[in-house]
Amino acid sequence: MINLLITIFAPVLGGFVFGIERIIKARMQSRIGPPVLQPFYDFFKLMDKRAYIIHSLHALMGIMYFIAEWFTLAVLLLGNDLLIAVFFHVIAVLALVIGASSVRSPYSVLGGLRELMHMISYEPLMVLMAVSFYLITGSFDIKTILSFNGYPIFQMPLVFFAFLLVIPMMLQKSPFDIAEAHQEIIGGPEIEYSGPFYEAVYTGKWIEYIYVFTFVFLFGGNHYWLGILLVIFTFIFVNLLDNSTARLDYRKMVKFSWFVLIPLAVLNIILIAMWR
Amino acid sequence: MASFVILNILIPWIFALCVYFFKKDIITNFLSFLLLPILAFLSFKIFYGNLPIYIHTSKFFDILMDIYDFGLLFFFLYVGIKHKNAYVTSLALLQITLLIIVLSILPSSSTANIYVDKLASFIYIIVALVGTPIIIYATKYMDYNEKNKHKFVAILLWFLGVMNFAVSVNNIEWFFALFETTTLASxxxxxFRKDKEAVNNGLLALWMNQIGGVAILIALMLMVKQNGYYYFTDILNHPKNVAIAALGFLSLSALVKGAQMPFQNWLLGAMVAPTPVSAILHSATMVKIAPYLILRIAPVIHNTLLAKLLIITTGFVFVSAAVIALTQDNFKRILAYSTISLLGLMMLTAAVGTPIAITASLILILFHAFAKGFLFIEAGILEKAFHVKYITQMKRLIEKAPLTMMFIFFGFLNMTFVPFGAFVGKWMMIEEASNFLTHGSYILLIVFVGAGSAFLSILYMKVLGISVRKAHGIENIKFIHLPKTFNFISFWYYLFLLSMAIFIAPLISNFIVSIAKHLTNYHINIYSSNLSLTINNSTLYFWQILGALIILTLIHILPYFVKFKADFVQPYNCGENHPKYLGTWDFECIKKYEPFLMAFSIALFIITVVLGGGLL
Amino acid sequence: MKLNKFRKKSPWILHYNTGGCNGCDIEILASLAPKYDIERFGALNKGNPKQADILLVTGPVTKRCKDVLRRLYLQMPEPKVVVAMGACGHGGGVFRNFYHVENGVDNIIPVDVWIPGCAPRPEALIDGIVEAIEILQTKSKEKEYIRNHNEIIDKLGAKDD
Structure with a gap:
């Protein structure tokens, strides 16, 4: 029931998370920051703008990105398999990348290609994470994992650590905000969207927050307080990282993911497999 | 039932002879269209008939086969000498020597020479449904400034018969002859075009595949020496005391035939031929012998060191071929690399050898055959009707060739995205492998499958990205008229793929699981209810399949029909005029690692044969 | 629900320097920094005309920049407001009547708010933004035009091939 509610109200919830994040970010920079409802003000304002499009394909892909993102969340929360949800996420990336590379703006095309680099950095690790959940709880099923009487976080600390550093790649946060790179390519894939169509992409990113933090929540098993603590910790850690680090090159991101994070996760899986 | 099997092999040959001798357009077209229902009927009849079928042949055929073997090898020798190619010549001589040794020690046996089980009839079905449309397509394709149309179609027809024959033999000595026949056909x-490049690539394919032939002969020798039998059924019936070295050499020949990494060049060289050749080599025939052979011996090598090393080798090929494909810019070459990569995945899943893994392998074979045949046909249409060969020329393809672009889009979606077969194969493999992560190779398997599928997805997205790039403001897309044959074949594959995706759950749980059950004799915990697919405890619900299918269908079809009523604006380029042409990344930075990947794959190859085969 | 009241809650700014001395730009950055923090009004420096509401122009508009300025203006979706900041934007400032300048922003695109000073203090900038938001609320979604729109528009766009 609660899963269904979260799925349906995911954009609203994600908007709140995004608003809180903007405040936290401002406070970390000793600014006051916008109000909590700021994302919704932006949302309603964008609705009222005149619609400008490059061509229909591009505008359509923005909407498809939003739908795919929402459906992916539904698959994660209402379905029963983590792996399928991980693979579904590729569809959302597809819509974003096809939209980004369908226009002749160099920033957009570059952003789309960098989005692909993001994908090869986080996708294998997500698969490994799903597998390690299976090894510990004996199921890919999200309901079984949430009723698992134990502390997955203590059995897969390295996977959690790797996932902690993968979250900046998924949410476009600072050391790895390569596809979005506001100072460099001005938003990357989302640059050419405007007005109501930008709204779709903007809201899609809020849903991505819920998608990612659901995975973090799973690390608590059936101890929901631990899950919530982990989500809060991750949230603050990711923002701290965002505010305190500079952007890296995309090659460094891929290398970091492939030569540090994935071996760590594999090591963890080997240890779990031997432990059993 | 046995007569159906014989008809299935002979009818393509008879048709090939007719086409070759009459050389009339109408006869060629009629026969190629006629072959589709005939082969489809026969293969389904065999599949749902009483299996397995054993056909005992008289001694006469054995002698005939030996003579044929020698004739073939001497022909290879002739080709080697004629083209002054040392590899072909020496390998042919080596094979002749080995064949004489094998024939001298070969004991006589009363086991049936032809053995058709569900796996073989599954390949018949693929040949009928995927291979025959390619021949229909070839009849039209060869009208575009190509010579020797009828000879070409005749060779293709003959090739289908050879393929049908190759998967139904039981005697490994006969299998060697047919293996070499497919080599000859390739x-x-x-x-076929007889220019210098074509002949060189043909010779490359010849000598590389002859290595596979040598491996089969060595395997035969070892098998006869150690066990005294040389039949697939005998191997399967006495799994305990089979010479593992022989199986190692058999899997070596599979790796060569499947163009795995150190030997990938022959398949890449195949693109100089007319496109139907690539289509038929990559989808229905030839390379599918590789996973077929591994599937044949899968129950025997299950959980041995050989299987584990095969997993590592093919998994490595799965990832590294996908990585190298990123650096290519020839469309057919990209498709070829992705075939190599996915063949690696098929053999990996086959080598794991558990019932669910075998199911995954069969799913991959079926869906890959359809999708790759489809993509190569579209590549051929691009080449002939739109003169596009490189992905740099694919700019604004969505305006120039909307229908073809839509088909290519759908073909690519089939290769990695959610409700389609390739995804289901990978998903089943990961879920299955998670159950027994006791060996390092299985953990590597998960990394390989996850990484390889990510690399393949970015490869397809890169190619799609460049072909959907549109001039801004252009909304009206004109559908250009294409020949009826091309459209028929395209829609044939398109509708097949679409319906297989929707009904993927019953397809797998009724059709493919029955084959895997037949191969392994275990109960397989895969079933479907209400079009949802359940594997062990995980379910792919129908609403997920349908949702993903609707989203993906909308993504690849809707752009042609949706027109938003909004103002058009220029793309942003810091206020400057935007550039007219934008390329894509060529991943030049990966190219320098290519020799390392090759060296590593050669090392893995040797390790597989030496350690896995137990030669030390 | 009247949506136009939300316009004042989230004014997104596109800032463009048309050849000034960068004094104004430093003041803009100062207003983004902790002391003045215009993000508390919901304002963001977007750097992208497609998603901006306020075009904040500094500098005297050099000849090289004028088409760029026009394009940026035309790519912004309505409703939109133009704020000219600093003395240079008001008729050229110290660059007035030089061979290479167009003498101010309003020779190129229509300006709604003027922020005087060389350079204006951040307080003045915030005051100007607030003024711009008031104007933004009264504007409609109708398309806006630049001076000599029809003659210039062909020159501005890239030709499709």
């Missing part, structure tokens, strides 16, 4: 087809 040589004939690749060097």
């Amino acid at each position: 040589y004939a087809l690749i060097s």
Whole structure:
């Protein structure tokens, strides 16, 4: 029931998370920051703008990105398999990348290609994470994992650590905000969207927050307080990282993911497999 | 039922003879269209008939086969000498020597020479449904400034018969003859245009595949020496005391035939031939012998060191071929690399050898055959009707060739995205492998499958990205008229793929699981209810399949129909005029690692044969 | 629900320097920094005309920049407001009547708010933004035009091939 509610109200919830994040970010920079409802003000304002499009394909892909993102969340929360949800996420990336590379703006095309680099950095690790959940709880099923009487976080600390550093790649946060790179390519894939169509992409990113933090929540098993603590910790850690680090090159991101994070996760899986 | 099997092999040959001798357009077209229902009927009849079928042949055929073997090898020798190619010549001589040794020690046996089980009839079905449309397509394709149309179609027809024969033999000595016949067919087809490049690539394919032939002969020798039998059924019936070295050499020949990494060049060279050749080599025939052979011996090598090393080797090929494909810019070459990569995945899943893994392998074979045949056909249409060969020329393809672009889009979606077969194969493999992560190779398997599928997805997205790039403001897309044959074949594949995706759950749980059950004799915990697919405890619900299918269908079809009523604006380029042409990344930075990947794959190859085969 | 009241809650700014001395730009950055923090009004420096509401122009508009300025203006979706900041934007400032300048922003695009000073203090900038938001609320979604729109528009766009 609660899963269904979260799925349906995911954009609203994600908007709140995004608003809180903007405040936290401002406070970390000793600014006051916008109000909590700021994302919704932006949302309603964008609705009222005149619609400008490059061509229909591009505008359509923005909407498809939003739908795919929402459906992916539904698959994660209402379905029963983590792996399928991980693979579904590729569809959302597809819509974003096809939209980004369908226009002749160099920033957009570059952003789309960098989005692909993001994908090869986080996708294998997500698969490994799903597998390690299976090894510990004996199921890919999200309901079984949430009723698992134990502390997955203590059995897969390295996977959690790797996932902690993968979250900046998924949410476009600072050391790895390569596809979005506001100072460099001005938003990357989302640059050419405007007005109501930008709204779709903007809201899609809020849903991505819920998608990612659901995975973090799973690390608590059936101890929901631990899950919530982990989500809060991750949230603050990711923002701290965002505010305190500079952007890296995309090659460094891929290398970091492939030569540090994935071996760590594999090591963890080997240890779990031997432990059993 | 046995007569159906014989008809299935002979009818393509008879048709090939008719086409070759009459050389009339109407006869060629009629026969190629006629072959589709005939082969489809026969293969389904065999599949749902009483299996397995054993056909005992008289001694006469054995002698005939030996003579044929020698004739074939001497022909290879002739080709080697004629083209002054040392590899072909020496390998042919080596094979002749080995064959004489094998024939001298070969004991006589009363086991049936032809053995058709569900796996073989599954390949019949693929040949009928995927291979025959390619021939229909070839009849039209060869009208575009190509010579020797009828000879070409005749060779293709003959090739289908050979393929049907190759998967139904039981005697490994006969299998060697047919293996070499497919080699001959690939040589004939690749060097069909008779120019220098074509002949060189044909010779390359010839000598590389001859290595596979040598491996089979060595395997035969070892098998006869150690066990005294040389039949697939005997191997399967006495799994305990089979010479593992022989199986190692058999899997070596599979790796060569499947163009795995150190030997990938012959399949890449196949693209100089007319496109139907690539289509038929990559989808229905030839390379599918590789996973077929591994599937044949899968119950025997299950959980041995050989299987584990095969997993590592093919998994490595799965990832590294996908990585190298990123650096290519020839469309057919990209498709070829992705075939190599996915063949690696098929053999990996086959080598794991558990019932669910075998199911995954069969799913991959079926869906890959359809999708790759589809993509190569579209590549051929692009080449002939739109003169596009490189992905740099694919700019604004969505305006120039909307229908073809839509088909290519759908073909690519089939290769990695959610409700389609390739995804289901990977998903089943990961879920299955998670159950027994006791060996390092299985953990590597998960990394390989996850990484390889990510690399393949970015490869397809890169190619799609460049072909959907549109001039801004252009909304009206004109559908250009294409020949009826092309459209028929395209829609044939398109509708097949679409319906297989929707009904993927019953397809797998009724059709494919029955084959895997037949191969392994275990109960397989895969079933479907209300079009949802359940594997062990995980379910792919129908609403997920349908949702993903609707989203993906909308993504690839809707752009042609949706027109938003909004103002058009220029793309942003810091206020400057935007550039007219934008390329894509060529991943030049990966190219320098290519020799390392090759060296590593050669090392893995040797380790597989030496350690896995137990030669030390 | 009247949506136009939300316009004042989230004014997104596109800032463009048309050849000034960068004094104004430093003041803009100062207003983004902790002391003045215009993000508390919901304002963001977007750097992208497609998603901006306020075009904040500094500098005297050099000849090289004028088409760029026009394009940026035309790519912004309505409703939109133009704020000219600093003395240079008001008729050229110290660059007035030089061979290479167009003498101010309003020779190129229509300006709604003027922020005087060389350079204006951040307080003045915030005051100007607030003024711009008031104007933004009264504007409609109708398309806006630049001076000599029809003659210039062909020159501005890239030709499709």
